[in-house]
Amino acid sequence: MPRLCFSVLFAVALLLAPSAGAEPASPWIEDGASALRLVDAGEGEGGARIVGLAIRLEAGWKTYWRQPGDSGVPPQFDFSRSENVGEVTVVFPAPERMTDEAGVANVYHGEVLLPLKVRPKTPGAPVRLAVTADYGVCEKVCVPAQAQAALELAPDGFFPGPAAAAVHRALASAPKRVAFGAEADGLAIAAIRRRANDEIEVTAKAPAPGANLFAETGDGGFAPSPQPVPDAPAGEARFRIPFTGALPQSGLRLTLAVKGRAIEVAAPLDALVRTP
Structure with a gap:
């Protein structure tokens, strides 16, 4: 009987444990032609946690840089629902320059990764990062998009993988x-x-x-x-x-x-x- 109990507990532990190579990430939150998620990318310089905010766009659609240009909607990110978060810095990659009948716009296509530098209030303690994102997406017409995503950043819960590596590449290539x-x-x-x-x-x-x-x-x-x-x-x-x-x-x-x-x-x- 003790051996049977141990086998059952071991099987349950395997089911609850993260699979090999799994990366902490929130589910994709879809809104029309776009989707958004958070990806844990581990620690960065100065004790900040690095998280990727990924926005995925359908073919032919675009979203905007922090200063959208002659037209468009700048993105807004609200992190007030987070726990044990003192400061979040959003790092914007350089955008593309796009000219149309409305003028010049500063945009992203495909999938854009915005690295976030997250500084906990209490270093070494778990962090729950929650974001409400409001941004515009455009094809022939522009529509507002909103997504709410959250991710637990446990001090020892990071599993490195391709998604995290992409976040660090985006951070390294951001404007210096x-x-x-x-x-x-x-x-x-x-x-x-x-x-x-x-x-x-x-x-x-x-x-x-x-x-x-x-x-x-x-x-x-x-x-x-x-x-x-x-x-x-x-x-x-x-x-x-x-x-x-x-x-x-x-x-x-x-x-x-x-x-x-x-x-x-x-x-x-x-x-x-x-x-x-």
Whole structure:
């Protein structure tokens, strides 16, 4: 009888234990043409837990970067239902630049992974990360989407696998924050000039062709979409930002991206050199 009881308990334990190679992730929460889930990717630098917020889109659909451009809806994430969470930082990969009849939009297609840096209130204790996500998805028309997902982050409950590795790759390729004029991965914002009509001209170091520049105000608000300037010298990319009113007192936040590399630069107003 004791041997039989032990066998039953062992079988139950196998059923309840995570399967080999299983990764902690919430179920996909679908809303129309999109779905969202959370993926535990273990620990990162400084004791933060790394979690991936994945948004999967049907073919032909898109969603938006934190500053959507001339049209679109910026995503909003509410983590207030979480437990033992002190701070969550959302890391946005560089978006794609898309032009249509509505203007220039900053978008993602396919599946986008937004790494989250989660700092527990009590390190070493379990964390329950819960998110309510509101975001827009568009094909020919745009519709709002909402998803609520939650994931338990036990201190010793991480199982590394392909999904977690993808989150860390997304984190590693996210725009690197550098000072104005500084270089990273061969990229730099070399000069910013303010012209007489308040148009801003940005000169960037970009050794490969096909560079894109994305602009926000210094506090993350709307800024006109940078327009590429043709015939820039080799190793450079130039853009013009067509401000027509007062420049933002918060300055500018610029994201330069080319061929999987990206940097993010804060440009205060005193960095703008006035030229004729």
